[in-house]
Amino acid sequence: MENDNAVRVRGLVKRYPDKVAVNGVDLDIHRGEVFALLGPNGAGKTTTTEILEGYRRADEGEVSVLGTDPAHADRLWRSRIGIVLQTSRDEAESTVAELVSHYAGYYPNPRDPDEVIAAVGLEEKRKTRPRKLSGGQRRRLDVALGVVGNPELLFLDEPTTGFDPEARRQFWTLIENLRTSGTTILLTTHYLDEAEHLADRVGVIDDGRMIEIGTPETLGGRGARTARVSWSDADGQHELRTDKPTAEVAALMARFGGEVPELEVRRPSLEDIYLELIGKANDAKSVAIEAGAL
Ligand SMILES: Nc1ncnc2c1ncn2[C@@H]1O[C@H](COP(=O)(O)OP(=O)(O)OP(=O)(O)O)[C@@H](O)[C@H]1O
Numbered sequence: 288m289e290n291d292n293a294v295r296v297r298g299l300v301k302r303y304p305d306k307v308a309v310n311g312v313d314l315d316i317h318r319g320e321v322f323a324l325l326g327p328n329g330a331g332k333t334t335t336t337e338i339l340e341g342y343r344r345a346d347e348g349e350v351s352v353l354g355t356d357p358a359h360a361d362r363l364w365r366s367r368i369g370i371v372l373q374t375s376r377d378e379a380e381s382t383v384a385e386l387v388s389h390y391a392g393y394y395p396n397p398r399d400p401d402e403v404i405a406a407v408g409l410e411e412k413r414k415t416r417p418r419k420l421s422g423g424q425r426r427r428l429d430v431a432l433g434v435v436g437n438p439e440l441l442f443l444d445e446p447t448t449g450f451d452p453e454a455r456r457q458f459w460t461l462i463e464n465l466r467t468s469g470t471t472i473l474l475t476t477h478y479l480d481e482a483e484h485l486a487d488r489v490g491v492i493d494d495g496r497m498i499e500i501g502t503p504e505t506l507g508g509r510g511a512r513t514a515r516v517s518w519s520d521a522d523g524q525h526e527l528r529t530d531k532p533t534a535e536v537a538a539l540m541a542r543f544g545g546e547v548p549e550l551e552v553r554r555p556s557l558e559d560i561y562l563e564l565i566g567k568a569n570d571a572k573s574v575a576i577e578a579g580a581l
Pocket residue numbers: 303304306307308326327328329330331332333334335
C-alpha cells in the first residue's frame with residue numbers, strides 16, 4: 288500500500304558468503320525529502336541501495352519502495368524510479384542530445400529532453416559524443432539520463448566524485464531544483480559538506496548497521512554542542528569552549544579594544560560528528576570482540 292514514505296525498510300539483512308553486508312537496517316525515506324546515506328567504504332550503502340533499486344535480493348526483512356517490493360517490481364514501477372550510477376554508461380556513437388532523447392523514449396511521462404540538457408548545463412555539448420566529455424560533464428550526462436524519465440524517486444550514488452568546486456555547486460543547485468519539483472532523492476556521498484548542504488536527513492551506516500538517523504543540524508546531538516572560540520595574542524593561540532560564544536567574543540573585543548587577532552568561532556561540523564559516530568561504533572565493536580561477543 289502506498290503511504291507517505293517513498294521507502295520503508297525493516298530488518299533488512301544481506302549476506303555475502305564471507306560477509307554480512309547489511310545487518311538489520313531500518314529506514315524510512317519520506318516523500319519529497321533528500322536523504323543522504325553516509326558511511327565508510329564497505330559499510331553497506333551500495334548493497335542497501337541496490338536492494339532498493341531491485342538489483343539485489345534481500346535475505347531477510349521487509350522492503351517497500353513506492354509501495355512495491357522491488358524484488359517483484361514491474362516495468363511501470365521501474366519507470367517511476369531514476370538511477371544515477373557510479374560507473375557511467377558507454378553509448379559511444381550517439382550525441383548527448385540523441386542519448387537523452389533516446390532515454391526519454393523509454394518512459395511513459397518523460398521530461399522535455401532539451402530542458403533536461405539545459406538543467407544539467409550541457410547545452411553547449413548537445414552534439415558532442417560522451418567519450419569527448421570531461422569527467423564532470425560525463426557525470427552531468429549521467430544525471431540527465433537518470434532524471435529524464437521524470438522519476439518520483441531518484442537514486443544518486445556518489446554523484447559529484449571528481450567534480451571541481453564550481454561544478455559541484457552547480458550540481459547542488461540542480462539537485463535543489465529537483466527537490467523543489469517534488470522528487471524524492473536518496474543520495475550516497477563521502478562528502479559531508481554535500482550531505483549538509485543538500486540533505487533534509489542523513490543516515491550513518493557502519494558495518495551493515497544504521498548507527499543513527501537525524502537532520503544534519505542535530506545528528507549526534509550536534510545542535511546542543513558547545514562552540515569553540517579561538518584567537519591569538521603575544522602568548523600564542525588560545526581556545527575555549529562555551530555555550531555563549533557571543534558574550535565571549537564581546538569580552539574579547541573589549542579586551543583587545545576592537546579587532547581580535549585570528550578570531551574564529553566554531554561549532555562541530557557534520558564531519559566532526561560523523562567521525563565521532565563512526566569512532567564510537569568501532570570502539571564498541573572492539574569491546575565486544577574482546578569480550579568474545581562477536
Ligand atoms: N558482490 C559481492 N560479493 C561479496 N561481497 C560483497 C559484494 N558486494 C559487496 N560486498 C561486501 O559487502 C560489504 C558492503 O559493501 P558495499 O559495496 O555495500 O559498501 P559501500 O558502503 O557502498 O562502500 P563504498 O563506500 O566503498 O562504495 C563490503 O565488505 C563488500 O566487500
